[in-house]
Amino acid sequence: MFDNKDSKTNLSELGEFGLIDHLTRFVEINQPSTKTGIGDDAAVLHFEDEEVVLTTDMLVEGVHFDLAYMPLKHLGYKAVMVNLSDVYAMNAEATQITVSIAASNRFPVEALEELYSGILLAAKNYKVDLVGGDTTSSTAGLIISISAVGKAKKETIVKRSGAKANDLLVVTGDVGAAYMGLQVLEREKQVFKVNPNAQPDLEPYSYIVERQLKPEARKDIPDLLKALEVQPTSMIDISDGLSSEIIHLCKSSKTGANLFEEKIPLDPAVISVCEEFNIDSTMVALSGGEDYELLFTLDQKDFDKIKGNPNLTVIGHMTEENEGMHLITRANQKIPIKARGWNSFEDEAE
Amino acid sequence: MFDNKDSKTNLSELGEFGLIDHLTRFVEINQPSTKTGIGDDAAVLHFEDEEVVLTTDMLVEGVHFDLAYMPLKHLGYKAVMVNLSDVYAMNAEATQITVSIAASNRFPVEALEELYSGILLAAKNYKVDLVGGDTTSSTAGLIISISAVGKAKKETIVKRSGAKANDLLVVTGDVGAAYMGLQVLEREKQVFKVNPNAQPDLEPYSYIVERQLKPEARKDIPDLLKALEVQPTSMIDISDGLSSEIIHLCKSSKTGANLFEEKIPLDPAVISVCEEFNIDSTMVALSGGEDYELLFTLDQKDFDKIKGNPNLTVIGHMTEENEGMHLITRANQKIPIKARGWNSFEDEAE
Numbered sequence: 001m002f003d004n005k006d007s008k009t010n011l012s013e014l015g016e017f018g019l020i021d022h023l024t025r026f027v028e029i030n031q032p033s034t035k036t037g038i039g040d041d042a043a044v045l046h047f048e049d050e051e052v053v054l055t056t057d058m059l060v061e062g063v064h065f066d067l068a069y070m071p072l073k074h075l076g077y078k079a080v081m082v083n084l085s086d087v088y089a090m091n092a093e094a095t096q097i098t099v100s101i102a103a104s105n106r107f108p109v110e111a112l113e114e115l116y117s118g119i120l121l122a123a124k125n126y127k128v129d130l131v132g133g134d135t136t137s138s139t140a141g142l143i144i145s146i147s148a149v150g151k152a153k154k155e156t157i158v159k160r161s162g163a164k165a166n167d168l169l170v171v172t173g174d175v176g177a178a179y180m181g182l183q184v185l186e187r188e189k190q191v192f193k194v195n196p197n198a199q200p201d202l203e204p205y206s207y208i209v210e211r212q213l214k215p216e217a218r219k220d221i222p223d224l225l226k227a228l229e230v231q232p233t234s235m236i237d238i239s240d241g242l243s244s245e246i247i248h249l250c251k252s253s254k255t256g257a258n259l260f261e262e263k264i265p266l267d268p269a270v271i272s273v274c275e276e277f278n279i280d281s282t283m284v285a286l287s288g289g290e291d292y293e294l295l296f297t298l299d300q301k302d303f304d305k306i307k308g309n310p311n312l313t314v315i316g317h318m319t320e321e322n323e324g325m326h327l328i329t330r331a332n333q334k335i336p337i338k339a340r341g342w343n344s345f346e347d348e349a350e
Numbered sequence: 351m352f353d354n355k356d357s358k359t360n361l362s363e364l365g366e367f368g369l370i371d372h373l374t375r376f377v378e379i380n381q382p383s384t385k386t387g388i389g390d391d392a393a394v395l396h397f398e399d400e401e402v403v404l405t406t407d408m409l410v411e412g413v414h415f416d417l418a419y420m421p422l423k424h425l426g427y428k429a430v431m432v433n434l435s436d437v438y439a440m441n442a443e444a445t446q447i448t449v450s451i452a453a454s455n456r457f458p459v460e461a462l463e464e465l466y467s468g469i470l471l472a473a474k475n476y477k478v479d480l481v482g483g484d485t486t487s488s489t490a491g492l493i494i495s496i497s498a499v500g501k502a503k504k505e506t507i508v509k510r511s512g513a514k515a516n517d518l519l520v521v522t523g524d525v526g527a528a529y530m531g532l533q534v535l536e537r538e539k540q541v542f543k544v545n546p547n548a549q550p551d552l553e554p555y556s557y558i559v560e561r562q563l564k565p566e567a568r569k570d571i572p573d574l575l576k577a578l579e580v581q582p583t584s585m586i587d588i589s590d591g592l593s594s595e596i597i598h599l600c601k602s603s604k605t606g607a608n609l610f611e612e613k614i615p616l617d618p619a620v621i622s623v624c625e626e627f628n629i630d631s632t633m634v635a636l637s638g639g640e641d642y643e644l645l646f647t648l649d650q651k652d653f654d655k656i657k658g659n660p661n662l663t664v665i666g667h668m669t670e671e672n673e674g675m676h677l678i679t680r681a682n683q684k685i686p687i688k689a690r691g692w693n694s695f696e697d698e699a700e
Contacts, residue, residue, distance in 0.1 A: 035401065040403035040509050041439035041587060041601070042500070052402060055392035056482055056497060058450040062489035089391035100408040100495050132406055134495075139412035145450050145495035147406055150392070159390050218581070237391055252389070348401065 007111035011137065023116045027123075027130050031095045033151065034129045043131035045096060045107040046260035052152040055086035061141035068192075070113055074213045076118025076143070081238065083148035084126055084250045085217040090236035092152035093222065096131045097123065100145040102138035109114065115144075120215070126219055152222075156231065158200045158296065163234035167297040169316040170232075170306065172218050174265040175242055176281060179203065179288025180273045181212030183202040215292045221311070235296035243286040244339045245295045246325060249318075253297075256319035258338065261329045263315040285327050285335070286327070351636060359459035369459065373466045377473075377480050381445045383501065384479045393481035395446060400403065400501040405436035410482045411491035418542075419535040422461055424563045426468025429494045432589065434476055435642040437500035441508040441588035446481045446499040447473065452488035461527065463492075473650040476569055491584050503574075506581065508646065513603035514586035517647040519666040520582075520656065522568050524615040525592055526631060529638025530623045531562030536637065546607070558621045571661070578655045585646035594638040594689045595645050599668075603647075606669035609687065611679045613665040636687070 014022055020038075025326040029037050036044035045052075059065060059079050067075075080097060099119055103112060112135070123130050128148070188200040202209055219236075226231065234253050236245045242264070250257050264285045274281040296316055298306070305311045316328075325337040364372055370388075379387050386394035394400075409415060409429050410617045417425075430447060437444040449469055453462060458667070462485070473480050478498070537549040552559055568587075575582065584603050592614070600607050614635045624631040648670055658664045665677075675687040 036509065039408075040440070040511075041443070041585075042403040042498075044440070044507060045402040045404060047397065047402065052395040053392040054395060054396065054448060054497075054499065055481060056450050056484055058446040058452055058484045058494075058495060060452045060486055060488050063487050086391040090394070092392070096404070096677075098404060098406040098497060100406050102408055102410045102413075102493060133446060134406055134408045136408055136410055137413050138410050138491075138493070140490040141488075142412075143408075143493050143495075144451060145406075145408060145484075145683070146405075147448060147497040148392075149404065154396070157394060157516075159386065159394075161390075176683075212408040235391075316520055331453070 009117045011103070011105055011107070011109060014109060018188040019112070019126040020133070022109070023112060023135065023144055024130065026120060029129050030127060031129045033095050033350050034131055037129060037131040038133070039078035043096065043098070045131070045149065047151050049260065050158055051154050053087055053090045053150040053152065053157070054147065055083055056145065056147040057086070058143065058145040058236045060143050060255070067143035068189050069215060071116035073118035078213070078215055079144045079146050080119055080214050081292055084128065084219065085237040085239065087148050087150035088218050088222055089154050089235050089294055090150065091222045091232065091235060094126060094128045094148055094150045094219070095250045096129045096149040098131060098147045099133040100142040101133070101135050103248045104138045104140055104142070105157070113313045117337045144263070159233040160234050160236050160249055160252035161253050163249055163297040163318045165255055165318050166269065166300060167233050167294045167295055167316060168303060168314050169246070169257060169259065169295070171238070171265060171293055171295050171315050172221055173291070173293045174267045174270070175269045175291045175293060176237060176284040177208040177211035177287045178215060178290035179284050180270050180277070181208035181210070183277055184192045184209055185212060185275065205269070205273065207267060208273060212290065215290065216293050217292050221294050224311060224313055228309070230297035230298055230302050230305050231323065232298050235294060236290045238295055239289060241287040241289040242295070243337045246337055247339050249295065249297065250325050253318070256321055256322050256323040257316060257325045257337070259316040259327050260320055261327055263313060265313045272344050361453065361457070361459060364459060365455070368690045369462070372459070372481070373462060373485065374480065376470060379479050380477060381479045383445050384481055387479060387481040388483070393446065395481070395494035401504050401507055403437055403442045403500040403502065404497065405433055405489045405508070406495065407432045407436070408493065408498040410493050412660065414495045416537050420563060423468035427472045428466040428470055428563070428565055428667040429496050429569045430472035430476070430644055431565050431567045433498035434478065434569065435587040435589065436573055436601050437498050437506045438568050439585050439644055440500065441506050441572045441575065441582065441585060442500035444476060444498055444503035444569070446479045448481060448497045449483040451483070451485050454488045454490055456493070457492065476567070477612045487639050501605040508582045508585040510584050510586050510599055510602035513599055513647040514668045515605055515668050516650060516669045517583050517654060518650055518664050519596070519607060519609065519645070519647055519663050519668060521592070521615060521643055522571055523621070523643045523659055524617045525588060525643060526620045526634040526638045526642045527558045527561035527617050528565060529634050529642035530620050531558035531560070531626070533627055534559055534623065535562060536634035541695055542635050554614050555619070557622065559624060560641065564681070565640065567642050568644050571644050574661060577658070580648055580650050580652050581657050587642060588643045588645055589639055589651065591619060591637040591639040592645070593687045596687055597689050599645065599647065600675050603668070604671050606671055606673040607664040607666055607675045607687070608669055609677050610676055613663060615663045689691040
């Protein structure tokens with residue numbers, strides 16, 4: 001991915017402190033809550049009358065990403081999205097991130113600059129401050145660990161545990177595209193292995209490939225919910241696929257759920273590429289993951305407030321816990337929902 | 351380290367969610383500022399009228415630790431200490447941590463339980479809540495990324511940048527022991543390679559080996575400074591050796607410094623093992639690192655408040671920036687202080 005670069009600077013030439021200074025020299029501070037950023041033992045933050053939310057995620061080369069088709073800049077961007085998505089899933093505003101990176105010496109300084117350029121672009125686009133981190137060497141591969149901080153008024157924070165029977169189940173955007181984007185990229189990688197001169201035409205797949213390589217977290221949804229005067233009863237982000245997230249909401253809220261297959265929002269590009277790959281699109285939506293959309297529940301009385309909004313689709317409703325969790329198919333069959341989300345340990349064991 | 355265990359459970363048997371539930375089932379919440387801990391998209395924290403401090407550190411197998419002599423429980427404990435030390439270096443109280451772990455499938459569940467037992471012991475001893483994290487697989491080795499949150503009144507926070515010429519330079523405890531502990535452990539590892547039946551007698555080295563394997567962060571120092579009514583002008587923790595940290599304080603504060611060799615506090619065990627290894631003990635104190643003591647400066651008028659305190663040693667004073675940073679030797683020679691602290695990239699390049 002970065003072997004064609006003209007200039008290569010070995011990490012040891014800069015040293016640990018020099019490298020951190022070098023990579024963070026363009027960092028800007030914009031959040032009023034950031035009092036001290038990078039450069040001390042810890043960042044100093046101040047939040048007025050607001051709750052602080054804190055989340056962390058780790059991405060490991062060979063497990064969560066493959067540099068054969070993931071440009072480093074996109075990887076940096078996506079690593080930030082994964083974390084911000086968790087903040088938005090609390091109905092909070094993301095304010096700060098810290099970034100820790102371990103890289104083997106196969107990565108020159110220029111590669112880490114690429115990675116950081118994606119991280120800083122994400123920070124800029126989403127108005128979060130990079131306030132700390134750690135950069136170190138690894139014996140093998142690249143590992144990125146990001147923590148994100150956000151803020152929200154106590155009364156607006158949404159947990160996974162507040163859903164009640166008869167609440168509507170709502171999803172933002174569409175689902176399944178990131179997974180099918182990955183399938184297309186994997187196929188091109190195999191073609192490339194056989195014929196390195198093959199020029200892939202990814203144009204017909206641009207939407208789904210972009211959903212995989214450059215996902216956007218739903219920063220707009222907490223704002224939209226506020227504008228619509230809607231307070232969800234529970235919420236979660238879709239990182240592991242719809243079925244896995246529905247199970248999380250139901251378990252935390254002690255409810256069941258009915259999900260209607262015909263209601264699941266799919267982009268036309270997902271439907272056509274599922275046909276091409278001969279994969280069931282509902283299965284992709286249920287188990288695909290990495291869409292970073294939000295899944296939430298709300299009281300039926302709020303239905304009129306969200307009705308017709310192009311960002312929001314009602315896909316089902318919650319039930320009593322003893323009724324279980326089911327997919328209602330187009331043929332009106334009732335199929336139990338099982339966790340089939342992405343599982344990094346299973347992937348490894350396969 | 352963990353191959354002799356009778357029971358071995360492959361990570362994939364539990365799956366990612368099962369593993370996190372399993373490892374965190376004994377987590378207790380004690381801090382009033384923790385509103386929601388593990389189990390949602392993000393933790394929810396609330397701080398009343400106080401600044402929030404945030405820091406993060408990553409430990410990589412083969413770079414920061416060697417499982418040949420580092421028991422996993424100790425590793426977990428130390429990984430927390432490394433982060434809490436940064437919080438105390440802000441003169442703040444540590445309140446929460448998040449823990450992300452990537453482990454290859456050579457680690458059975460029981461190994462991660464050992465690691466977590468050390469993390470939870472540290473959390474208990476230091477009264478911090480484990481409020482989030484991520485557990486995933488890696489393609490090689492073990493990586494631990496921890497973030498720590500703390501709190502402090504705005505007026506008590508101490509940065510690296512407030513030192514002034516003529517301020518006293520003070521260190522807590524003693525330095526150099528962790529580095530010499532590492533030398534002893536490395537030697538035993540080599541002996542073991544040649545003769546696996548050799549029974550090492552580490553008894554004479556117990557203090558220095560413990561400083562390496564089970565360091566304690568100086569949680570007591572912010573309390574002590576408060577009790578003594580001392581507000582340091584600058585502070586940093588000693589992770590990379592005295593010389594490297596003095597340079598950080600001087601650069602951030604735009605001062606120089608004079609460090610007096612004869613004042614550097616060394617434990618008798620360090621002096622005797624330095625003689626045994628034929629290493630200069632001052633060099634060890636300057637460049638050794640991993641002691642997790644605190645280094646701070648304070649106004650000369652506060653000298654009477656700290657005089658004679660067994661936890662605190664005045665080792666020098668700050669000067670004007672243009673005077674530079676110097677070690678004043680026992681022979682009254684003036685030697686420029688250079689960064690020789692631990693550098694993970696240089697270590698790798700060697």
